[in-house]
Amino acid sequence: MTSISSSPSPGGVRLQVRGVDKHYGARHVLRHADLDIEPGEFVAIVGRSGCGKSTLLRLVAGLEAASGGSIRIDGQDVQGLSADTRIMFQDARLLPWKRVADNVALGLPPGQRGAAAEVLARVGLGDRLAEWPARLSGGQRQRVALARALVHGPRLLLLDEPLGALDALTRIEMHRLIEGLWQASGFTALLVTHDVQEAVALADRVVLIEDGQIALDQRIDLPRPRVHGDAAFAALEKRILDRVLQKPGAEPTPEPHWPGVPAHGLRWAI
């Protein structure tokens, strides 16, 4: 496995999800989900909260085992954690007792520690190598987490709502950063997000999970780098968002009894 800085990445993996079931006791989260991802594709998964998108990601990562069906990476069944797969979590999950450079070098063999500095420079934190994570802002911490994920030269990058806790401007900057690094390396990327705009900004395809199944597979053919205010961008975003909001959620909230709230009750789109 080469590091991201030394040589061109060996490309992305082919991911095949076939008839995957996942249930926790009596609660079925995924029912017969099917998904195919080509090597080097960037796919975003959107859906309501609790729809199973993070669960699918964790199954692909090998953190949990599916109750049924199969998940294949390059034709091989997923069995536990893989050295070619890296995850970016919702919180940066940096080790607070290690400096930034040591965090990025986590798991690297001793000879390749120089790669950490290179990758940190590429995410714009080349001057903060010796900093403690507690001194960094949220966006900077996620950038360190991104560097840590990429320093191993992964062929599959899984992103579990990594930008949810960041402010809007930082999020847009991170979009550009992730897009640029993905284009340079060519790994397969799977992004779980509740933000449809983010999905349209980054992905080649946007996939909607509803009722435990893939309900929509929308190709995004916009040119890169994506322009946020573009008419085509906004149209696609509206189409997907309408589709997400179309079907009422499984448990609509009870009628609130205060004025100003619509009479039909509230539905949650995140």
Next chain:
Amino acid sequence: MTGAVRELQAGAVLAATPDAPGALAAVQRLAAQAGRRLLPWLVPLLLVAVWQAASARGWLSTRVLPAPLDVLQAAWTLAESGELWTHVKVSAVRALSGLAIGGGLGLLLGLLTGSLRWAETLLDSTIQMVRNIPALALIPLVILWFGIDESAKLFLIAVSVFFPIYLNTYHGIRNVDPGLVEMGRTYGLTRWQLYRDIILPGALSSILVGLRFSLGLMWVILIVAETISAQSGIGYLTMNAREFLQTDIVLVGILLYALLGKLADVFAKVLERWWLRWHPGYQA
């Protein structure tokens, strides 16, 4: 004339602001800083001064409470003859040996029960039951088992010091952020690396709290242990002086205990400052 006075007053007001140039501002700042440093010492110094005056005037009998200067004199004499150092060394060795035994055992068992479920099920409730027996209540038993020599004192100190370190180590290990452990696993860390890089450092702040508690307990139990019977050490020094009504030496002994206790706490703080320097709570 009045105009000049008014100007001077205005100048003094201006000089009171930190940005105003001039010697007056600098002097005021220094005075404020010195005041902040010295003010906490004002009350103790006043007390000592009143104490010295009362003893000198004869209001306070030297048998009840010797004058501070007498105490210092006694300390000086003991130091010169080398007696002071011998006793301090003996006491310190006793205390630290007890800490090493009890604390070391507490650390090991805490790591064991914190990390392995079967060890926790097997050992934890027993240890908690024993914890609730106050060590000092065991003194008669200890004398029966160990006699009145060194091992009795070491046993008492070790038993008392064991529990804070055990408990805090156990909780420290159990409360390591599971998200960090999961992250470590996905980044390919082996079990040993997980332990060394994530679990142990995560538990360290708790372990250090246990250490501070134990250091405090260590001295208290040492004092009691040395009163059971001793041939050397600060407790022996104090008890001997009491027999001969040398209250100034008794006070020297008490002050020594206080000083050593303070040193131990300072040491623990230094350890904390160094090992936990990444923690936002410990940064300037």
